[in-house]
Structure formats: C-alpha cells, structure tokens
Amino acid sequence: MYKADGKTDQKETLVHQYADLVKKMAYQIKAKLPASVEADDLIQAGMMGLLDAAGKYQDNQGAQFKTYATQRIHGAIMDELRNADWLPRNVRKQMRDVEKAIASLQQSLGRAPSESEVAKKLKLDIADYFQMLTDCSGHQLIYFEDVHKGEEEDHFLDRFIQNNKSDVINGLLSKDFKEALKQSIDALPEREKMLMGLYYEQELNLKEIGAVMSVTESRVSQMHSQAVARIRATLKEKLWTGPA
Structure with missing residues (x-):
C-alpha cells in the first residue's frame, strides 16, 4: 500500500x-x-x-x-x-601473546624482531608460529575493548582519546593518534609496510597483494596479522612514552 x-x-x-x-x-x-x-x-x-x-x-x-x-x-x-563478535576470544588471546612478545623483543633488541625471533620468544617452531598467524586472520587494529576498561584490562587507547571520552571516533581521528599510528606503520619492516599500503591505501585484496609481492595469499594473510600485532605493540608502547 x-x-x-x-x-x-x-x-x-x-x-x-x-x-x-x-x-x-x-x-x-x-x-x-x-x-x-x-x-x-x-x-x-x-x-x-x-x-x-x-x-x-x-x-x-x-x-x-x-x-x-x-x-x-x-x-x-x-x-x-x-x-x-566474529573474532573468537581465544584468537584475541593468541594475538595479545604475539603483541607482548614483539613488544618485549623490540625493547631488548632496539629494532623490529624477525619472525624466527618472535617464534622463539613464544617457544614455538616457525611452522607453528605461521599457523598461529594464519588462524588469527582478521585480527583488527582497534577493538572496542581497547577503550575505557577496568584497571586490569587492556585499554591502551584511552591516552589518545582522553579529551574525547564521549566520542571515540573523533578521538581516534585526533592529531596525536594519527601521528602515533603513522610512526607505528613507518617502524614496520619494509615488506610489511608495503603490504599495509597495498591493503589500506590501494585497497587490494589478499590475492592481488600476493601477486604484487610474489607470495601466496596465505603468506599475505600471515604477514598482515603480524603487521597488525607490531602496530598494536608499538601503539601500546607509546601509551607510556608518547609520540616521538
């Protein structure tokens, strides 16, 4: 009608x-x-x-x-x-373990750790580490649980939105957060930095990125999971140190 x-x-x-x-x-x-x-x-x-x-x-x-x-x-x-809640909790826990290993190694080595170094830190052989990264496909840079949580929980984004607590989106668009994110991406190993540019700036899918980088689609997925973990680890470090 x-x-x-x-x-x-x-x-x-x-x-x-x-x-x-x-x-x-x-x-x-x-x-x-x-x-x-x-x-x-x-x-x-x-x-x-x-x-x-x-x-x-x-x-x-x-x-x-x-x-x-x-x-x-x-x-x-x-x-x-x-x-x-499409990313299972156990997957998030695995990626938090990866983030912690990367953060620890970055502090001790003064550089981005290699995949074999991260695997060793996690007490995994490289094949099992790659499988973990594959299983964690879909790991996100930002989760809602990263904001305004209790003292025992991970809420590292609060620093970047301290003046925008009623508007998380605008807080994440703030100059401080964008600068911290840019520095975190710049600190990635070159191939992972290239991958992130193809994925987010040029909006290629994993198969297309694999063709550009001459690797398999599954390898691109692994590298993406690892790059996100590196960025989150660096952002968490900036919670304490602030942008350079």
Whole structure:
C-alpha cells in the first residue's frame, strides 16, 4: 500500500536501485575478514541499513542519496560485525601473546624482531608460529575493548582519546593518534609496510597483494596479522612514552 505522498513508492524504488551497492560493499568488507564470516549475514545487515537510509532520506538534505546510503550501509555492516563478535576470544588471546612478545623483543633488541625471533620468544617452531598467524586472520587494529576498561584490562587507547571520552571516533581521528599510528606503520619492516599500503591505501585484496609481492595469499594473510600485532605493540608502547 502506497501513501498519498508517494513516500513508500520512493523508498521501494531507492531500495531496488541500490541493492547491488549493498552486495558490493558487503563483499569488499568480507574480503578482509576470516572465512568464518558469512557474506549473506553482511548483505542482510547492509540491506537493513539501506532500508533505514531510504526511509529517512529527504531530497532537501543537500546530500546525494548514494553518499548518504553508503554511510548507513557501512555502519549497519560494522554494527553486525561488532554484535556478532566474529573474532573468537581465544584468537584475541593468541594475538595479545604475539603483541607482548614483539613488544618485549623490540625493547631488548632496539629494532623490529624477525619472525624466527618472535617464534622463539613464544617457544614455538616457525611452522607453528605461521599457523598461529594464519588462524588469527582478521585480527583488527582497534577493538572496542581497547577503550575505557577496568584497571586490569587492556585499554591502551584511552591516552589518545582522553579529551574525547564521549566520542571515540573523533578521538581516534585526533592529531596525536594519527601521528602515533603513522610512526607505528613507518617502524614496520619494509615488506610489511608495503603490504599495509597495498591493503589500506590501494585497497587490494589478499590475492592481488600476493601477486604484487610474489607470495601466496596465505603468506599475505600471515604477514598482515603480524603487521597488525607490531602496530598494536608499538601503539601500546607509546601509551607510556608518547609520540616521538
């Protein structure tokens, strides 16, 4: 049933017109996540975001609907990922162990440790260490649990958002945090730095990065997990020392 003002008709038209945008965004996000994440779940969440955008959009808002809808779709998909808690707790614990090993070695060696050095610190052979990195595919740079937690928990991002405690996103866009993140990326070994540039700046998927770097897709996944662990370890160190 259509309303007299044509609002329902417009909503349905917009949903049909931009349904493919939802699928495109869902698969782009899925490409950077573990295999356990179902694309259909992301698409369903994205469609809810599109429906919400179509229902609330007004032509006089001054923004094109595609721009407005893209923001709502992305937000709905990310909410789904957070609510689903898609990275298991045991995986996060493993990566915290990797981060601690890297941080300890960086302090004692005065440089970024090699993979074999990290493996030795964890009392693993190199094959088992690589398997751990593979299992931890999807490790994130930022978790909500990194912010505003109890004294016994890891809340290293509080330093960077101390003046934005009611607005975490703006806090993470602060000059201090961006500078600390830039320094952390610059401190990566060259190949990992190259990988992060291809992944986040040029938005290549793991297979495409593997072709550029002449390594397998699984090797790219391992290197990405390790690079994220290095960055987080460096950011945690800056909690105490501050940006250089």
